[in-house]
Amino acid sequence: MTLSRVNPLLVGAITIALVLMVPLMTVTGQSLAGSLEVWRHLWQTVLGEYTVNSALLAIGVALLVTLIGVPTAWLTARCNFPGRRLLSLLLLMPMAMPAYIIAYTYTGLLDYAGPVQQWIRDLTGLGYGQYWFFEIRSLGGAIAMLSLVLYPYVYLMSRAAFLSLSDRMIDTSRSLGVSSLGEMRRVILPLARPAIVVGVALALMETLADYGTVEYFGVPTFTTGIFRTYYGFGDGNAAAQLSLLLLGFVLILLTLETHSRRRVKYFANGDPQGQVRRKTISGYPGWLAALVCLVPPSLGFLLPAALLLRWSLVSDEAATSQFWTLAWNSFSLAAMAALLSLTLALILAYALRAQHRRLTRLSVRLASLGYALPGTIVAIGVLSALTWVDHHLVAGVETALARMGWTVDLGLLFSGSLAALLFAYAVRFMAVSIGAVHSGLQSIQPSLDHSARSLGSSPGQVLWKIHLPLLRRSALTALLIVFVDVLKELPATLMLRPFNFNTLAVRAFELASDERLIDAAPASLMIVAVGIIPVILLNKSITEAH
Numbered sequence: 001m002t003l004s005r006v007n008p009l010l011v012g013a014i015t016i017a018l019v020l021m022v023p024l025m026t027v028t029g030q031s032l033a034g035s036l037e038v039w040r041h042l043w044q045t046v047l048g049e050y051t052v053n054s055a056l057l058a059i060g061v062a063l064l065v066t067l068i069g070v071p072t073a074w075l076t077a078r079c080n081f082p083g084r085r086l087l088s089l090l091l092l093m094p095m096a097m098p099a100y101i102i103a104y105t106y107t108g109l110l111d112y113a114g115p116v117q118q119w120i121r122d123l124t125g126l127g128y129g130q131y132w133f134f135e136i137r138s139l140g141g142a143i144a145m146l147s148l149v150l151y152p153y154v155y156l157m158s159r160a161a162f163l164s165l166s167d168r169m170i171d172t173s174r175s176l177g178v179s180s181l182g183e184m185r186r187v188i189l190p191l192a193r194p195a196i197v198v199g200v201a202l203a204l205m206e207t208l209a210d211y212g213t214v215e216y217f218g219v220p221t222f223t224t225g226i227f228r229t230y231y232g233f234g235d236g237n238a239a240a241q242l243s244l245l246l247l248g249f250v251l252i253l254l255t256l257e258t259h260s261r262r263r264v265k266y267f268a269n270g271d272p273q274g275q276v277r278r279k280t281i282s283g284y285p286g287w288l289a290a291l292v293c294l295v296p297p298s299l300g301f302l303l304p305a306a307l308l309l310r311w312s313l314v315s316d317e318a319a320t321s322q323f324w325t326l327a328w329n330s331f332s333l334a335a336m337a338a339l340l341s342l343t344l345a346l347i348l349a350y351a352l353r354a355q356h357r358r359l360t361r362l363s364v365r366l367a368s369l370g371y372a373l374p375g376t377i378v379a380i381g382v383l384s385a386l387t388w389v390d391h392h393l394v395a396g397v398e399t400a401l402a403r404m405g406w407t408v409d410l411g412l413l414f415s416g417s418l419a420a421l422l423f424a425y426a427v428r429f430m431a432v433s434i435g436a437v438h439s440g441l442q443s444i445q446p447s448l449d450h451s452a453r454s455l456g457s458s459p460g461q462v463l464w465k466i467h468l469p470l471l472r473r474s475a476l477t478a479l480l481i482v483f484v485d486v487l488k489e490l491p492a493t494l495m496l497r498p499f500n501f502n503t504l505a506v507r508a509f510e511l512a513s514d515e516r517l518i519d520a521a522p523a524s525l526m527i528v529a530v531g532i533i534p535v536i537l538l539n540k541s542i543t544e545a546h
Helices: 010-034 036-045 047-078 084-092 099-110 116-122 139-164 165-173 178-210 212-217 224-233 236-268 285-314 319-354 359-373 374-402 417-441 446-454 459-472 472-488 491-496 504-513 517-545
Strands: none
Touching: 010 236, 010 319, 010 374, 010 417, 036 047, 036 236, 036 359, 047 084, 047 139, 047 178, 047 236, 047 285, 047 319, 084 285, 084 517, 099 139, 099 285, 099 517, 116 236, 139 178, 139 285, 139 417, 165 178, 165 236, 178 224, 178 236, 212 224, 212 472, 212 504, 212 517, 224 236, 224 374, 224 491, 236 359, 236 374, 285 504, 285 517, 319 359, 319 417, 319 472, 319 504, 319 517, 374 491, 417 472, 417 491, 446 459, 446 504, 459 472, 472 517, 491 504, 504 517
């Protein structure tokens, strides 16, 4: 291939993918460089506890999100009952509530010093240790908190599958004498199973990536172990080895999710239909169905949000200038990360549209891989890579300048800077931007491109005058989702933020860790309030599609 035939879009896509792969390659290389003694020590001390706790956490969350997500998805997709439209939106609302924030609110409510146990003691006259009460700071508490905010993944996927079910298929099974229960067991659930598996796999990836909830509840898992090993013991190789093990679990889930996604196409394309025919449930059963759909969002969003609002009104934290500095830091950082991700996603998605080659598809897939990586692993990879750059390349520049007679101390230019944070966010959330932009580009007919080019427009003019105006909605969606994800992100921000730089998420975590739950409420409420926007957009998109 001559230099003149090199496509700049393809080169750009490959370059972006390679750069975004740097943290993963760094962690892998670092883990292989570690000694076997470290592995032996981990095996004899903490590895068993991390594995058991992470496995129990994953199993518990998988069971609960399935039990909550599937029945509510079926009721809102295929039945009519009082308040169905409003409840369809409310069931999505816990997506706006980060797991570590709901953990703070329920701790303030259910802990020994909270109002519920205080009320029990006042009512019964019993003292500490004389009655049984659910211990919120436990593995069971972490399972409950994560399930309450992660069930929407299963709800969303299952609901889409139930909406795509053919009415004719259901009618046929009934005409063959299959009962309602048998129809659900033998026809509906087997067809929806791949979608349910995808939703559970997504919830489990978020569970394995969670740091704030398990750390706050004192449950040792792989994420807390990686954090402690890196900062507590200063052992980067051991932290990388733990990261690689956690990555193995995530890859298993990704394989499961990819396998199930293939089978989703089977019934999604099988029998297109218009308006979904819903069964009307009236009277007492209808109100019971409404109650079943009301309980999860009440526990996962309405009650915690009401508590945060109440605590925010009595806290003076929001009145301080420091709070608004934190808000500015968070919003400006999230805006920069969203713009960076969108710009890179535009290049990748446009390269995929212009050249649907195997190399381009591979580049886009590699660039999207970071979404499956827990923030802790991304942070270690970014920090290790940028530290190497600072210690070798920057030091080399200083040496070269010294030889020329200029003594300059550049210090650590990249590690511990905002650039490191933005790099980590780009790695972590690139898949979100690519997905939104790519789906937007797919809806633009290629004939528009051909017409514009035949009228003399250059590729740049086609992009500026035709594609970008038509992509406005997709681009806004990508910007908003990445903006909110960055606002909520905790482990990578904790590990990579510059000295004396804080965000709302980190400040809320710090205050809650110091048991200042009321002071943590304004920052938490701000994060939740902003997180509602993409949830409403998502619900609007689903409603318009059906």
